[in-house]
Amino acid sequence: MDRTDITLERMRTFIRIAERGSLSAVAREMGTGQSTVTRHLQELEGAVGAPLLNRTTRRVALTDEGSRYYAHCMQILRMVEQATEEIRELRRTPAGTIRVSCTAALGVLHITRLIFSFQERYPQIRVDLSLTDERIDLVKEGVDIALRLGPLADSSMKLRHLGSSSRLLVAAPSYLAAHGRPAVPEDLATHNVIRMSNIAGSEVIALRRLDGRHHSVAVDGRLRVDHGLAAREAFLNGQGIGPAHRWLVNDLIESGQLEVLLPDYDLSPVPFNMLIVPERSDVSRIRLLIEFVAGEATRLPGMKTTVATWS
Structure with missing residues (x-):
């Protein structure tokens, strides 16, 4: 094996092909010819001594060896990037890109504003914010930090517990006027509940x-949704009643557009956590955002925070 053929450039080309599933798409993205992309891949496969991708007329897919090599390449490239950025950041103000993933409704209503404030403080830092309720592979998707509500499965990521999100039962006055107000929990069984x-x-x-x-x-109930903002609209339009995070509906409660039901009863709060890719946690700009979000989380409506803890 000629190890001189294993270069960072060829690794990057291989990763983009694996992620895009198309040599021609990567060539367009890189602004080069498809023959160059093909050559990079062939030279890398020759140096490794194994096929990394299965190629058809329509698409390419990782081989078993390719899947393992992809994971190692991602780790190597991130370490190179981190090492370079740490040296640069010793000599300049914080700069560079942070990739953040966040639960969709929380991101739209609140986290975007935190990002705006953070960038006002650090104008040379770019943020790529992805809003999704899907559980994603942070390393594969190139994400540095993920903000998540709910219990988390065992993970290789660093976990910072930020607090817990309180919930309450809500409904619009128009719904209550048409269907009555539940007086005890058992009354909920007869109501149209947004799930x-x-x-x-x-x-x-x-x-x-x-x-x-x-x-x-x-x-x-007649309506099920998979997005918090859709539930918010359903409550607001009198389509039913149901549980909601305080941060999702607090402004509507304060304006009288929604009412709190069964105030003598509590719904269990939901954990609010930050996941950090371990290899990225020591990059200075990422540390800055981690501490900023941890501090500002105390200001979110209904967010019961404790001292932020690591695990």
């Missing part, structure tokens, strides 16, 4: 009375 299709267990609402007694009520 989240992407949240497990949304067919049951669990409440705890302030005296400690627990109630679990099976519910149903």
Whole structure:
């Protein structure tokens, strides 16, 4: 194997081909000819001694060896980028790009404003903000930081617990005028409840009375949605009642457009966490954003914060 053929440039070309699934698309992206892209790939495969991609007339796909090599290449390139950026940042003001992923509705209503404030403080830092409720592979997608609501599975990412998001039951006055107001949790079974299709267990609402007694009520409704902003619109338009994060509806409650139901009962709060790719956590601009978000999270409506902890 001629190790001189294993270059960062060829690794980058291989990664882009694997991600785009097309040599011609990568050639257009790089502003070069397809023959150059093909040559880079062939030289890398020759140096490695194994086929990295299966090529057809329509698309390319990773081989088993290619999948393993892709993961290693991603790690190597990120380490090179980090090392370079750390040296540069010793000699200049914070600059560069941070890639952030965030739960969609929270991102639209609140996190975007935090990003605006952060960039006012550090104008040379670029932020690529991706809003999705899907659980993504941070390394594969090139994300540095992810903000997530809800329990998390075991992960190789660094975890910073920011607090918990309080929830409450809400409905529009128009819905309550037409269908009545629930007086006890069991009344919810007779109401049209807006449910989240992407949240497990949304067919049951669990409440705890302030005296400690627990109630679990099976519910149903005509509308299920997979986005918090869609639920917000449904509540606002009198389509039903249901649980909502305080940050999702706080402005509508304060303006009287929504009302809080069963105030003597609590819904369980939802964990709010930050996931950080370990190899990126020591990059200075990323550390700056981590600390900024951790501090500003205390200002979000209904966010019950504790001292931010790492695990």
